[in-house]
Amino acid sequence: MLNLRNPSPQRIVVLGGGTAGWFAAIALRRIFSPNVEIKVIESSTIGIVGVGEGGLLNFIGALNHNNIDVNEFVRETGAAWKWGFSYEGWRTGKEDDRFFHLFASQETPVSRWHERGTWPYLSAMVSQNVDLDNYVQASKLIKSNATQAQAAALVDAQNAGIIPSFHFDSYKLATYLKKVALSRGVTHLDAVVDEVVFDEKGFARELRTADERITLDFLIDASGLSRKVIGRKGMESEWVSFKDYLLMDSAIPFYMPHPQQNPMLVTRAITMNAGWMWQIPLIERVGAGYVFSSKHITEEEAVKEVEQRLGYAIKPHKTLRFDPGCHKEVWKNNVMALGLSSGFVEPLEATSIGQMLEQLLSFERVVVSSQGVVSDSAIREFNEGNLQSWIGIRDFLRMHYDCARNDTPLWQDVAKSPYPESYRALREVWQERMPRMVDVENYAINHWRGIFHPINWMFVAAPLGVLPASAGEMDLRLLTPEKRAEALRYAQEMKK
Numbered sequence: 001m002l003n004l005r006n007p008s009p010q011r012i013v014v015l016g017g018g019t020a021g022w023f024a025a026i027a028l029r030r031i032f033s034p035n036v037e038i039k040v041i042e043s044s045t046i047g048i049v050g051v052g053e054g055g056l057l058n059f060i061g062a063l064n065h066n067n068i069d070v071n072e073f074v075r076e077t078g079a080a081w082k083w084g085f086s087y088e089g090w091r092t093g094k095e096d097d098r099f100f101h102l103f104a105s106q107e108t109p110v111s112r113w114h115e116r117g118t119w120p121y122l123s124a125m126v127s128q129n130v131d132l133d134n135y136v137q138a139s140k141l142i143k144s145n146a147t148q149a150q151a152a153a154l155v156d157a158q159n160a161g162i163i164p165s166f167h168f169d170s171y172k173l174a175t176y177l178k179k180v181a182l183s184r185g186v187t188h189l190d191a192v193v194d195e196v197v198f199d200e201k202g203f204a205r206e207l208r209t210a211d212e213r214i215t216l217d218f219l220i221d222a223s224g225l226s227r228k229v230i231g232r233k234g235m236e237s238e239w240v241s242f243k244d245y246l247l248m249d250s251a252i253p254f255y256m257p258h259p260q261q262n263p264m265l266v267t268r269a270i271t272m273n274a275g276w277m278w279q280i281p282l283i284e285r286v287g288a289g290y291v292f293s294s295k296h297i298t299e300e301e302a303v304k305e306v307e308q309r310l311g312y313a314i315k316p317h318k319t320l321r322f323d324p325g326c327h328k329e330v331w332k333n334n335v336m337a338l339g340l341s342s343g344f345v346e347p348l349e350a351t352s353i354g355q356m357l358e359q360l361l362s363f364e365r366v367v368v369s370s371q372g373v374v375s376d377s378a379i380r381e382f383n384e385g386n387l388q389s390w391i392g393i394r395d396f397l398r399m400h401y402d403c404a405r406n407d408t409p410l411w412q413d414v415a416k417s418p419y420p421e422s423y424r425a426l427r428e429v430w431q432e433r434m435p436r437m438v439d440v441e442n443y444a445i446n447h448w449r450g451i452f453h454p455i456n457w458m459f460v461a462a463p464l465g466v467l468p469a470s471a472g473e474m475d476l477r478l479l480t481p482e483k484r485a486e487a488l489r490y491a492q493e494m495k496k
């Protein structure tokens with residue numbers, strides 16, 4: 001049992017001042033009474049990872065939930081609208097091969113017609129091979145490279161058909177969140193933590209720096225890829241690796257100028273010989289990077305390939321290495337790992353900050369609803385929910401690699417890599433019918449919210465051919481002739 005009531009906590013420490021650490025500090029400051037000190041310890045010598053510049057569907061909700069003014073956030077972080085992703089070269093490897101995964105709202109006239117577990121207009125579009133982005137108003141602005149002001153006007157008019165999110169500068173975001181946290185009474189120490197001291201029951205009691213010993217009642221390990229607490233002595237936790245299913249294990253980030261007049265309204269994911277390149281358009285620059293498999297290309301070759309593709313020299317920041325996966329247990333006794341320390345799969349679909357915010361929300365629900373006295377089973381269920389959420393991310397990303405590109409050793413190995421059993425099972429039913437809630441709701445168990453809706457899965461599955469036109473046709477057969485005609489009429493209109 002975790003008892004944060006008796007004795008009442010004096011201090012909660014967040015180890016790490018990246019996006020995860022500062023978001024956690026702001027949430028904790030809101031949850032706990034002013035008598036409890038919320039302290040962030042970070043090291044300016046170590047710094048932050050400096051990537052992670054795209055939010056997901058839950059990002060604006062998280063700002064609102066934490067009483068962060070969205071307009072101020074935009075001004076201070078160089079943020080630009082993000083409405084989804086543009087996938088380029090995933091089928092043929094060619095420049096004209098593009099499809100969109102948009103953050104489509106479930107409140108459009110198209111998605112509101114939901115019958116017998118399926119969405120007839122979407123079934124009709126899939127059956128007629130019509131790109132799904134066509135039904136979302138925002139798609140026109142994305143394709144015409146609209147200005148930020150035009151995009152804002154469409155969002156304000158509330159008929160964009162989109163759940164908007166943002167691209168942002170990760171350094172400016174950490175600085176801004178720090179400013180908000182400090183203004184609300186969070187305390188701060190710039191120091192390197194050398195050691196975590198646990199008591200005989202396995203509870204963290206003290207952090208040690210070169211100069212200080214800081215006692216604590218609860219610890220958030222937001223120490224990024226250095227994973228200072230989780231997985232080490234005192235906080236052992238099994239690592240669940242996804243590397244058999246997801247081959248990317250390295251990334252070289254760099255900045256580039258905008259290739260178009262205005263910042264694009266989507267993150268670009270462009271396939272390369274040994275992986276893919278992200279391009280995240282901010283107001284002043286594009287944050288870019290080559291994510292690759294180190295078994296298939298060296299760092300030097302990767303940089304050369306990017307330069308050949310862009311036509312100019314780049315200045316890589318550093319090379320990041322990762323084993324895609326997550327920790328099985330992220331919460332043990334009075335320690336919880338959050339953000340990169342808890343796990344990281346790869347940048348595709350920008351799931352990391354989104355997953356971190358879901359974890360924080362779930363943590364808040366458990367702590368607040370148990371009024372600080374948390375049972376072992378609640379912690380166990382929390383960990384199970386967290387792991388299942390990561391498994392959903394793994395399967396969603398694995399589907400992206402279920403693609404036709406097959407022209408280099410990496411893409412040939414991708415084609416040979418196995419399916420996780422849970423993804424294989426989805427793939428099998430989608431040969432027969434369209435995705436439904438029942439297919440994906442098992443990724444959100446124990447009161448966790450799911451990150452991706454079946455419509456998000458459709459946006460990727462249909463263009464890749466994981467979801468064939470025949471699946472849409474099969475679902476249309478469930479309808480009366482009149483309704484089927486109406487759905488097909490709409491699909492034909494979209495085709496035009």
Ligand SMILES: Cc1cc2nc3c(=O)[nH]c(=O)nc-3n(C[C@H](O)[C@H](O)[C@H](O)COP(=O)(O)OP(=O)(O)OC[C@H]3O[C@@H](n4cnc5c(N)ncnc54)[C@H](O)[C@@H]3O)c2cc1C
Nearest residue numbers: 016017018019020043049052193223224339340350352353
């Ligand atoms: C290549 C790549 C691309 C990514 N792209 C995306 C994306 O598009 N979208 C997305 O949502 N996410 C993305 N992510 C993930 C994203 O970067 C992180 O989720 C996000 O930045 C949060 O990081 P963090 O706060 O966990 O870690 P960090 O930003 O690394 O912060 C760690 C903190 O811990 C401190 N620290 C570490 N050790 C110690 C110590 N011993 N003592 C004191 N302080 C210490 C550091 O100083 C730092 O303040 C990407 C990640 C990678 C690697």
